[in-house]
Amino acid sequence: MYRILITDPLSDQGIEKLLKAPDVEVVQKTNLTPEQLLEEIAEADALLVRSQTKVTAEVIQAGKKLKVIGRAGVGVDNIDIPAATSKGIIVVNAPDGNTISTAEHTFAMMISLARNIPQGYKSTIQGKWKRKNFVGVELNHKTLGIVGLGRIGTEVAKRAKAFNMKVIAFDPYLTEERAQKIGVHKGSVDDVITQSDFITVHTPLTKETRHLINAEAFERMKPGVRIINCARGGIIDEAALYEAIQKGKVAGAALDVFETEPPGEHPLFSLPQVIATPHLGASTREAQENVAQDVSEEILHILRDQPFKNAVNLPSIPADLQEKLKPYQVLAEKLGGFAIQVANGALDEITITYSGELTEMDPAPLTRIILKGALSCYLSDINYVNAPYLAKERGVRVTEQKVSKSHGFTNLITVETKTDQQVTKVAGTLLNGLGPRIVQIDRYSVDVQPEGHLLLVQHNDRPGAIGRVGTILGSHDVNIATMQVGRKDIGGHAIMMLTVDKPVEETLLDSLEELEEIETVTAIDL
Ligand SMILES: NC(=O)c1ccc[n+]([C@@H]2O[C@H](COP(=O)([O-])OP(=O)(O)OC[C@H]3O[C@@H](n4cnc5c(N)ncnc54)[C@H](O)[C@@H]3O)[C@@H](O)[C@H]2O)c1
Numbered sequence: 001m002y003r004i005l006i007t008d009p010l011s012d013q014g015i016e017k018l019l020k021a022p023d024v025e026v027v028q029k030t031n032l033t034p035e036q037l038l039e040e041i042a043e044a045d046a047l048l049v050r051s052q053t054k055v056t057a058e059v060i061q062a063g064k065k066l067k068v069i070g071r072a073g074v075g076v077d078n079i080d081i082p083a084a085t086s087k088g089i090i091v092v093n094a095p096d097g098n099t100i101s102t103a104e105h106t107f108a109m110m111i112s113l114a115r116n117i118p119q120g121y122k123s124t125i126q127g128k129w130k131r132k133n134f135v136g137v138e139l140n141h142k143t144l145g146i147v148g149l150g151r152i153g154t155e156v157a158k159r160a161k162a163f164n165m166k167v168i169a170f171d172p173y174l175t176e177e178r179a180q181k182i183g184v185h186k187g188s189v190d191d192v193i194t195q196s197d198f199i200t201v202h203t204p205l206t207k208e209t210r211h212l213i214n215a216e217a218f219e220r221m222k223p224g225v226r227i228i229n230c231a232r233g234g235i236i237d238e239a240a241l242y243e244a245i246q247k248g249k250v251a252g253a254a255l256d257v258f259e260t261e262p263p264g265e266h267p268l269f270s271l272p273q274v275i276a277t278p279h280l281g282a283s284t285r286e287a288q289e290n291v292a293q294d295v296s297e298e299i300l301h302i303l304r305d306q307p308f309k310n311a312v313n314l315p316s317i318p319a320d321l322q323e324k325l326k327p328y329q330v331l332a333e334k335l336g337g338f339a340i341q342v343a344n345g346a347l348d349e350i351t352i353t354y355s356g357e358l359t360e361m362d363p364a365p366l367t368r369i370i371l372k373g374a375l376s377c378y379l380s381d382i383n384y385v386n387a388p389y390l391a392k393e394r395g396v397r398v399t400e401q402k403v404s405k406s407h408g409f410t411n412l413i414t415v416e417t418k419t420d421q422q423v424t425k426v427a428g429t430l431l432n433g434l435g436p437r438i439v440q441i442d443r444y445s446v447d448v449q450p451e452g453h454l455l456l457v458q459h460n461d462r463p464g465a466i467g468r469v470g471t472i473l474g475s476h477d478v479n480i481a482t483m484q485v486g487r488k489d490i491g492g493h494a495i496m497m498l499t500v501d502k503p504v505e506e507t508l509l510d511s512l513e514e515l516e517e518i519e520t521v522t523a524i525d526l
């Protein structure tokens with residue numbers, strides 16, 4: 001039974017799938033204090049939040065069983081992503097479900113701002129009739145500058161076109177082709193800042209976007225410009241905005257989000273040119289149902305070990321690629337485990353080479369699996385999410401490459417490990433109908449099923465060596481299931497690769513290493 005803790009208000013229809021799932025217990029507790037949250041999270045397999053709950057490193061650390069954090073919405077700035085990644089916890093969001101609602105809210109704010117609707121409403125219901133105080137401006141033929149032409153920015157642009165506005169957009173990923181398709185002018189931040197009558201921001205809050213709209217930007221704007229922020233507080237410098245409105249440079253601002261939320265008695269609210277809503281962009285019945293539904297499905301998929309798509313801390317893999325890579329998963333994980341166990345010393349570097357048909361696809365997901373297989377020999381709590389992170393944290397350099405030459409195999413994965421003592425190379429393939437095989441250990445060709453308990457014996461090729469190894473195994477009651485021998489020259493260095501029926505004890509390894517012709521013996525468990 002999976003325990004899913006929900007700590008912000010969510011649509012009941014949206015979480016219906018969770019409520020009905022036979023393998024899930026849903027615990028809904030909103031308005032928890034930080035101490036209560038630490039207590040509740042201890043037993044949870046999944047945490048589901050909106051933007052209110054602050055999922056700090058401390059909360060993540062307290063989530064002993066936590067596998068996934070779901071955010072019913074886009075922005076994940078209330079979740080400590082690096083802390084989740086380092087603990088191997090997947091963070092999923094619902095990026096599409098509230099796009100339209102937020103774009104519509106942005107538009108509602110822009111029209112309200114242009115026509116002084118909130119101010120006019122307030123005055124009218126106070127019994128006044130001050131028509132000349134609330135003369136507005138048309139959107140028709142005005143220039144709208146959009147910073148961030150992602151999902152919401154694009155929907156805002158489309159609506160602006162319907163209002164006959166000229167749209168200039170800046171987004172580092174905007175191509176000329178896409179701009180033309182949407183019907184916007186691709187510009188620089190400077191173009192947006194200097195040419196717009198209305199400016200709306202639709203980026204996440206990042207190091208680059210924090211105070212992107214600041215005092216210096218306000219200086220360069222057209223007099224009478226109007227500003228809208230329905231993305232994240234902090235993209236606009238609120239103190240600079242206050243100054244710019246006071247000076248008459250900015251005619252007004254419509255804010256749905258604030259540097260601190262809730263903003264309390266903010267100085268901006270003393271200005272009649274400022275209109276505000278309490279982070280309502282995504283607050284529609286439809287959006288809340290969509291995001292809760294999307295994220296609930298993702299959480300169920302993750303808990304049940306099924307494919308999922310919107311992980312924030314794991315690259316998403318297109319469905320067709322997932323299908324192609326699926327058969328290689330076992331090979332990749334076993335090969336990683338095998339490679340690390342035959343490598344002596346402290347690991348410095350892993351080079352993974354993909355050959356044959358694997359060169360025709362993006363093998364990056366397999367690299368994560370190989371790293372997971374390798375590092376789980378030393379580290380607990382490792383998974384596909386944190387494997388690359390933990391490798392990097394431990395100073396292990398990981399290189400991924402593709403080469404066409406596959407030594408006669410349809411597909412081949414070679415893992416070369418470099419430690420402070422040696423370089424070791426192992427290669428594996430997926431044999432049609434037969435499953436994964438290890439086919440190379442250093443210079444030697446082998447054909448080993450990477451499964452169960454294995455013994456790699458490095459020795460000098462002398463008559464009787466194989467027999468003596470067999471006798472010692474027998475005397476320790478260890479049955480040999482399969483055995484292969486590889487050598488390059490008669491009487492030279494050779495290897496034996498044995499599959500045995502039970503784990504090999506340290507005392508047995510010592511007895512084998514006492515044999516004169518034996519160089520090293522390595523037990524491998526897969
Ligand atoms: N007010 C609300 O209730 C509400 C609701 C939903 C989303 N949001 C917020 O709206 C924002 C946009 O959401 P979205 O779904 O469109 O996200 P998105 O990821 O689809 O789009 C964001 C865009 O910003 C661009 N960008 C990033 N850094 C940039 C920079 N320095 N300069 C210019 N562009 C930059 C990206 O390339 C991307 O195209 C997010 O911050 C999200 O959290 C707010």
Ligand SMILES: O=C(O)CC[C@@H](O)C(=O)O
Nearest residue numbers: 050051073074075282283
């Ligand atoms: O949960 C909310 O209503 C806010 C959502 C919004 O800020 C988001 O980033 O998706």
